[in-house]
Amino acid sequence: MARVAVIGAGTMGHALALVFALGGHRVRLTDSNPATLAKAQGLMETALATLVEGGEAPKDWTSGHLAQAVTRHESLEETVDGAELIVEAIIETPEAKRTLFQQLDACAPRDAIIASNTSHLDVFPLIPEGRQGKAMIAHWYTPPYLVDLVDMIPGPKCDPAAFEQVFGMLKAMGKQPLGLKKFVPGYVANRIQAAIGLEVQHLLDEGVASAPEIDAAIIHGLALRLPILGYYAKADFTGLPLMQAVARNKSYMPPEPRGSSPTLDRLVAEGRTGVLAGAGYYDWPGNPARLFEARDRRLIALKQAMRGIGTMAGLERSE
Ligand SMILES: NC(=O)c1ccc[n+]([C@@H]2O[C@H](COP(=O)([O-])OP(=O)(O)OC[C@H]3O[C@@H](n4cnc5c(N)ncnc54)[C@H](O)[C@@H]3O)[C@@H](O)[C@H]2O)c1
Numbered sequence: 001m002a003r004v005a006v007i008g009a010g011t012m013g014h015a016l017a018l019v020f021a022l023g024g025h026r027v028r029l030t031d032s033n034p035a036t037l038a039k040a041q042g043l044m045e046t047a048l049a050t051l052v053e054g055g056e057a058p059k060d061w062t063s064g065h066l067a068q069a070v071t072r073h074e075s076l077e078e079t080v081d082g083a084e085l086i087v088e089a090i091i092e093t094p095e096a097k098r099t100l101f102q103q104l105d106a107c108a109p110r111d112a113i114i115a116s117n118t119s120h121l122d123v124f125p126l127i128p129e130g131r132q133g134k135a136m137i138a139h140w141y142t143p144p145y146l147v148d149l150v151d152m153i154p155g156p157k158c159d160p161a162a163f164e165q166v167f168g169m170l171k172a173m174g175k176q177p178l179g180l181k182k183f184v185p186g187y188v189a190n191r192i193q194a195a196i197g198l199e200v201q202h203l204l205d206e207g208v209a210s211a212p213e214i215d216a217a218i219i220h221g222l223a224l225r226l227p228i229l230g231y232y233a234k235a236d237f238t239g240l241p242l243m244q245a246v247a248r249n250k251s252y253m254p255p256e257p258r259g260s261s262p263t264l265d266r267l268v269a270e271g272r273t274g275v276l277a278g279a280g281y282y283d284w285p286g287n288p289a290r291l292f293e294a295r296d297r298r299l300i301a302l303k304q305a306m307r308g309i310g311t312m313a314g315l316e317r318s319e
Pocket residue numbers: 007008009010011012013030031032033036088089090091092096100117118119120139140141142
């Protein structure tokens with residue numbers, strides 16, 4: 001059992017606190033906004049209840065158990081007191097992260113490991129020199145209590161033993177850490193998602209298909225094979241000469257990144273910012289918490305089915 005401090009209790013932070021608690025660790029959670037820190041308790045409880053109900057967390061995990069495993073603290077000093085692993089999950093701006101790393105340098109135990117959840121920033125130049133030996137990125141996906149992938153990148157001066165320690169810890173928690181050799185913005189999965197993002201925005205903006213039609217193409221075509229074959233095993237089943245011919249013909253040209261999408265800009269201007277606002281590309285009437293719950297229930301069912309089905313690709317290949 002490790003002592004883990006999670007800094008930032010927003011979308012990711014509260015969920016990461018729950019993940020480490022379920023992984024058997026003692027967690028202290030903080031946020032610079034006391035209202036966010038207070039709200040985190042209810043969010044963790046709702047997520048935990050869904051996991052218990054779906055059989056993805058032990059039945060004896062009640063809210064009382066959770067309150068013991070995760071404590072909330074308004075002071076940063078108190079949060080990191082005695083911490084062995086510090087998980088940074090604050091807003092994605094270099095200024096805020098640089099300031100936090102300086103504060104941590106002043107108050108965190110000298111041998112604490114710092115793992116940033118940054119999505120796109122090269123945080124290593126923002127971390128004080130004295131902390132470089134134990135600095136790394138461990139990037140999770142939302143909701144991290146259901147999505148197992150964690151991108152891991154050691155800082156340029158990171159002690160390999162510290163990196164292995166966190167890698168092993170995540171493995172022991174049933175996660176799928178993926179060690180990358182060096183930092184690239186977006187890592188692997190988010191880069192692929194960004195490429196898909198360019199294409200779907202192009203198809204919608206050009207009026208080729210509607211948002212539900214594009215989603216139907218993904219769900220009934222692309223997505224069905226992905227959990228079993230990934231990309232490269234699917235290519236092997238397709239046959240590589242066809243891939244070579246497509247590459248040579250240049251029959252497919254990816255859209256140019258334009259930096260904006262007229263449809264996206266219009267929706268945001270109309271206040272259709274997503275599930276929390278009740279609408280985005282789709283209408284989402286009703287309580288957002290119930291919608292997140294409905295998403296989580298389906299993800300649990302899919303994960304459980306996938307365990308039985310197995311995969312013919314990736315690191316867990318089982319054909
Ligand atoms: N949302 C996602 O899907 C997702 C996925 C992977 C990684 N991330 C990354 O995780 C980090 C957090 O993202 P999020 O979506 O949870 O953001 P968020 O805005 O929901 O939460 C960030 C929280 O950090 C708090 N905060 C800001 N400065 C702070 C400080 N100095 N000390 C303590 N708390 C502070 C804010 O009050 C806020 O509650 C970002 O680096 C983001 O890129 C997000």
